[in-house]
Amino acid sequence: MDFFDSVGEVPKASGLDDLVGRSLDDGWKMMVPDRNKREKLMPEFIKYWKANNIDFPKYVNPYVLEVLTRLKADGNVLAIASAGVIEEIDRMVLECGFSGLFDQIISGESVKHNKPAPDIYIESVKRLRINATRCIAIEDSQHGIAAAKGAGLTTWAVHYPEYHIDQTAADIVFNGFEDINRYITK
Numbered sequence: 001m002d003f004f005d006s007v008g009e010v011p012k013a014s015g016l017d018d019l020v021g022r023s024l025d026d027g028w029k030m031m032v033p034d035r036n037k038r039e040k041l042m043p044e045f046i047k048y049w050k051a052n053n054i055d056f057p058k059y060v061n062p063y064v065l066e067v068l069t070r071l072k073a074d075g076n077v078l079a080i081a082s083a084g085v086i087e088e089i090d091r092m093v094l095e096c097g098f099s100g101l102f103d104q105i106i107s108g109e110s111v112k113h114n115k116p117a118p119d120i121y122i123e124s125v126k127r128l129r130i131n132a133t134r135c136i137a138i139e140d141s142q143h144g145i146a147a148a149k150g151a152g153l154t155t156w157a158v159h160y161p162e163y164h165i166d167q168t169a170a171d172i173v174f175n176g177f178e179d180i181n182r183y184i185t186k
Contacts, residue, residue: 003048004031009041020165021141023083023114056092063177068101070184079104081124083115083143104128116143118150125151138180142166156180 011031019027032038086107108114125132137148140158148155157170174180
């Protein structure tokens with residue numbers, strides 16, 4: 001949204017409900033439905049994005065590393081199945097100290113249909129050689145929940161009070177990673 005402000009554009013969609021959990025391409029199609037305008041703005045956005053990288057450690061919940069470490073120590077297989085761009089996912093993993101915790105990292109760029117389609121979870125489960133009914137997806141977006149449920153995974157949602165995202169399709173909704181940590185250490 002800062003980018004749109006900087007170039008004097010008003011996106012057609014800007015709500016978290018609409019955009020969180022979608023791929024960059026899908027989000028852009030919603031924000032800038034006019035293809036010509038989108039193609040004109042995208043190179044400017046890429047420059048802006050590279051010059052204004054997200055400071056992932058600043059935003060990561062402090063309990064995420066604790067939850068991941070506990071799950072891994074308990075012998076669980078962990079994967080990231082993100083709608084995002086692989087370069088950003090890899091940078092986040094490195095900068096947040098998550099390296100070595102994941103057995104598989106997959107971006108929605110590598111499947112035919114990104115979230116909310118189930119393709120990313122189907123592919124992740126296939127690569128891990130695990131039955132989907134034995135997997136749990138931890139999601140925060142309506143689109144991610146739909147993707148995980150569509151692939152047959154039990155789905156936990158992380159609710160953040162500052163966001164108003166419909167998570168009713170999840171099997172369990174937690175009030176942050178601290179609640180997940182308490183739940184898995186019972």
